[in-house]
Amino acid sequence: MASAAELDAPTSPIDTFRAEVRQWLAEHFPPSLKHKDNAMSAVDGPTELSAEELAWKEAVASKGWGVPSWPAQYGGAGLDKAQVRVLNEEMGRIGAWNPIGGMGVMMFGPTLLEYGTEAQKSEHIPAIANGTVRWCQGYSEPGAGSDLASLQMFAEDKGDHYLVNGQKTWTSGGQWADKCFALVRTDKTKKHEGISFLLIDMDAEGVEVKPIRLISGSSPFCETFFTNVKVPKENLVGREGEGWTIGKRLLQHERSSLSGGGSARLFAGKPIGALAKEYRGEDDKGRVPDQDLRMRIVRHEMDSRAFALTLRRAALEAKSNQGPSAATSIMKNVGARITQDRAELGIEIMGMNGLGWEGEGFSADEIAQTRTWLWGKAVSIYGGSTEIQNNVIAKRILGMLDHQ
Structure with missing residues (x-):
């Protein structure tokens, strides 16, 4: 008869990997950081890391x-999708979190791996992988938001460099970023074909940022101005005129990450059912007394769980199909709706306590609920508005064309 140790021994390569991950996490993840947020993805900007947070970040970065899933030669771990799933499961099991993040990870890195030169990948990807360089996105302009192809920021060819002039707006994290990946116009005679993808240092002479304060009280976005900014020719990703193609690919990665980020927020903090019991009480069967509210909570939880499972399936399909597809537009819209529904339910459940902005009459959680509700209004706008996603779904998934 087999001993208990023999029965518990790994029986396959993936079991062996799981045991290795579990042991490594036990040795390196501080329990005091359980369920703590990733500072690199903070809405209100980067915060100073504690000694424990810094040690955790360095440990994760050293492992890739x-x-x-990124290649080991650029600072990733080169894991296959089964190993990535195991890693995520084991981190989730103990409340660990990935300390590496930001736009470099969720948007620019995957795009550069696909379109960048070897020199560009060697220069930029490792710094993203170890979390030492922050990136921001230069897409939207005052006159080119939903109609992004109308952008006017111009990069004039000066031989060995471009001279960039123009403005971007809604630049997320621009005031904290080291570098910017931007869509610029290199040909004024063409619309889509006149756009190129350029990498710009945010500390270059002529770059100025002005933070935009939002209704939620935070200032994660900026107006960004470029005045005679010199950008080396080697900072062009792809060829001139390929920016629209590269930019659309990046947006698929962005929408995939945003839909996943919305899902993560659904399960952050106190479960909505527990919140309802705290503020509305329980009946003699341990249920929320208000039947209508109870049913809406149940429907929300069902939608949330189904969405989370769909995201997991879509992520696996994306890896097997060489990246995210136009279906990310569906995920973006659904994730936005569910995120906003949860915020609305939270405010309703808390009543007047859910409308606090500051002061001693409200708890920290109540004030956070108010600001989260206000912040959530933008979820259906940034990363491509719901209306734009509907157009993508109609044209690229349903095959519907405009008829004159």
Whole structure:
């Protein structure tokens, strides 16, 4: 008869990997950081890391687990999808979190791996993988938001460099970023074909940022101005005129990450059912007394769980199909709706306590609920508005064309 140790022994390569991950996490993840947020993805900007947070970040970066599926030669771990799933499961099991993040990971890195030169990948990807360089996105302009192809920021060819002039707006994290990936116009005679993809240092002479304060009280976005900014020719990704193609690919990665980020927020903090019992009480059967509210909570939880499972399936399909597809537009819209529904339910459940902005009459959680509700209004706008996603779904998934 087999001993208990023999029965518990790994029986396959993936079991062996799981045991290795579990042991490594036990040795390196501080329990005091359980369920703590990733500082690199903070809405209100980067915060100073504690000694424990810094040690955790360095440990994860050294393993390549901040971007586990990226090639090891650039600072990733080169894990396959089964190993990535195991890593995520084991981190989730103990409340661990990935300390590497930001736009470099969720948007620019995957795009550069696909379109960048070897020199560009060697220069930029490792710094993203170890979390030492922050990136921001230069897409939207005052006159080119939903109609992004109308952008006017111009990069004039000066031989060995471009001279960039123009403005971007809604630049997320621009005031904290080291570098910017931007869509610029290199040909004024063409619309889509006149756009190129350029990498710009945010500390270059002529770059100025002005933070935009939002209704939620935070200032994660900026107006960004470029005045005679010199950008080396080697900072062009792809060829001139390929920016629209590269930019659309990046947006698929963005929408995939945003839909997943919305899902993560659904399960952050106190479960909505527990919140309802705290503020509305329980009946003699341990249920929320208000039947209508109870049913809406149940429907929300069902939608949330189904969405989370769909995201997991879509992520696996994306890896097997060489990246995210136009279906990310569906996920973006659904994730936005569910995120906003949860915020609305939270405010309704808390009543007047859910409308606090500051002061001693409200708890920290109540004030956070108010600001989260206000912040959530933008979820259906940024990363491509719901209306734009509907157009993508109609044209690229349903095959519907405009008829004159």
